[in-house]
Amino acid sequence: MDLKTASKDIQNNNPAPIYVCYGAEKYRINEFVDFAIQKLIEPEHRDFALARYDLSETPLETVLEDAEEIPFMVPRKLIIIRDSSVLAAGKDNGKIEHRAEALLRYMEEPVDYSILLFWVNAEKLDERKKVVKALKNKACLLPFQPMNADELLTWLIRHAKKQECECSKSVAEALVQAAGTTLGILSAEMDKLCLHAGRGGTLTEQDVEKLVARSTEQNVFILVEQIAAVHLEKALTIFYDLLKQREEPIKIAALIARQFRIMLQVKELAGQNYSQQQIASQLSLHPYAVKIAGEQARRFESAKLRSILAHLARLDYQMKTGAIDKVLGLEMFLLRLGA
Incomplete structure (x- = not known):
C-alpha cells in the first residue's frame, strides 16, 4: 500500500x-x-x-x-x-x-x-x-524517502494552498533555492511567506528574496548557478555579500568546490544511465539537488569540470599556506571562470 x-x-x-x-x-x-x-x-x-x-x-x-x-x-x-x-x-x-x-x-x-x-x-x-x-x-x-524535484515543488504549492495562498512553481523553486530542501525549514519559511501575503494572497519571487534568509551553503549554491549561467556580475555580488557577512574565504572556496564536484559526479553517473533517484541515493543527496546539479553540469564538459576542481585544489593550498591573499585568490578564480 x-x-x-x-x-x-x-x-x-x-x-x-x-x-x-x-x-x-x-x-x-x-x-x-x-x-x-x-x-x-x-x-x-x-x-x-x-x-x-x-x-x-x-x-x-x-x-x-x-x-x-x-x-x-x-x-x-x-x-x-x-x-x-x-x-x-x-x-x-x-x-x-x-x-x-x-x-x-x-x-x-x-x-x-x-x-x-x-x-x-x-x-x-x-x-x-x-x-x-x-x-x-x-x-x-x-x-518516507526524499521527494523528487517535482514532488517537492508540488508539496510546497499544496502547503501554501492550505493557507489559502497561491504559489506558482517558479516561486516554489525560488524558495527551495533560498532555503534548501529540509522540509521543516521549508514549511516554516512558507508559513512566513503566507502570513505576509495574507489569505487569498499570491506569493512572489520578490517576497522570497525579501523575506527568506539564505544560508552560506545556499548562497554558494546560487553563486555557482550564476557562474554556470555566465552571470559573472551577479556571482561577484553574492561573493562580496558573503564577505560582508564575515564568511571565511576558505570555507566559500570549499563549498564552491563541493558543488562543482557534485556536478561532475552527477554528469558522469547520468552518462552511465543512472536515474535521478539512483544518483541521489548513490551520492547521498536530495533528488532536487541532483536535478539542479545536472542542469548546471550540462553547461560544462567533463574535462572543464575536472580543470576547475584542480584549480580549486591549488587555490585551497595557496590560501592555506599564505601564498596568495584569500579574497584576491577567489576573485581571480571567479573572473577567470567567467571569462
Missing part, C-alpha cells in the same frame, strides 16, 4: 490494524502521524484513546498488552510506537529486552479496536528479520 491509498483509507475511516512508517523524511512521517490522530481519534477522546510508547523505554510486550486491552469510554485506540531497534537494522544497545514473537502472534489476530502505528527511526527496515518479513504481508508499510 502506498501513502496516498493509506491516507485515503484513514480519511474514509477504514484504517489498517498496523502501520509501519520509516525513511529519511521524518517531517513527513510526523505529518502522517498528526493526520492519523486528527482523522481517527476525536479530540474529546484523546486522553483515553491515544497512547505513545518508545521501545527504548518500554518492552514491546507491554505495548501489545495495551493494544489488546479493551478501550475505556472510547470506541478505539491509536497507539504510536517509536522504534530504533526491533524493526530497524543495527545492534540493539538498549537495556530493554523485546520479544518480537509477541508481535508475530498479534499480527495473526489483531484486535479491531486498536491501531498500531510504528514510527521507525531508520531509513530502511531490516528485511532479514522474521518480524519484518511478516509485517510486509500483514501490515501497511509506508516508506
Whole structure:
C-alpha cells in the first residue's frame, strides 16, 4: 500500500490494524502521524484513546498488552510506537529486552479496536528479520524517502494552498533555492511567506528574496548557478555579500568546490544511465539537488569540470599556506571562470 491509498483509507475511516512508517523524511512521517490522530481519534477522546510508547523505554510486550486491552469510554485506540531497534537494522544497545514473537502472534489476530502505528527511526527496515518479513504481508508499510524535484515543488504549492495562498512553481523553486530542501525549514519559511501575503494572497519571487534568509551553503549554491549561467556580475555580488557577512574565504572556496564536484559526479553517473533517484541515493543527496546539479553540469564538459576542481585544489593550498591573499585568490578564480 502506498501513502496516498493509506491516507485515503484513514480519511474514509477504514484504517489498517498496523502501520509501519520509516525513511529519511521524518517531517513527513510526523505529518502522517498528526493526520492519523486528527482523522481517527476525536479530540474529546484523546486522553483515553491515544497512547505513545518508545521501545527504548518500554518492552514491546507491554505495548501489545495495551493494544489488546479493551478501550475505556472510547470506541478505539491509536497507539504510536517509536522504534530504533526491533524493526530497524543495527545492534540493539538498549537495556530493554523485546520479544518480537509477541508481535508475530498479534499480527495473526489483531484486535479491531486498536491501531498500531510504528514510527521507525531508520531509513530502511531490516528485511532479514522474521518480524519484518511478516509485517510486509500483514501490515501497511509506508516508506518516507526524499521527494523528487517535482514532488517537492508540488508539496510546497499544496502547503501554501492550505493557507489559502497561491504559489506558482517558479516561486516554489525560488524558495527551495533560498532555503534548501529540509522540509521543516521549508514549511516554516512558507508559513512566513503566507502570513505576509495574507489569505487569498499570491506569493512572489520578490517576497522570497525579501523575506527568506539564505544560508552560506545556499548562497554558494546560487553563486555557482550564476557562474554556470555566465552571470559573472551577479556571482561577484553574492561573493562580496558573503564577505560582508564575515564568511571565511576558505570555507566559500570549499563549498564552491563541493558543488562543482557534485556536478561532475552527477554528469558522469547520468552518462552511465543512472536515474535521478539512483544518483541521489548513490551520492547521498536530495533528488532536487541532483536535478539542479545536472542542469548546471550540462553547461560544462567533463574535462572543464575536472580543470576547475584542480584549480580549486591549488587555490585551497595557496590560501592555506599564505601564498596568495584569500579574497584576491577567489576573485581571480571567479573572473577567470567567467571569462
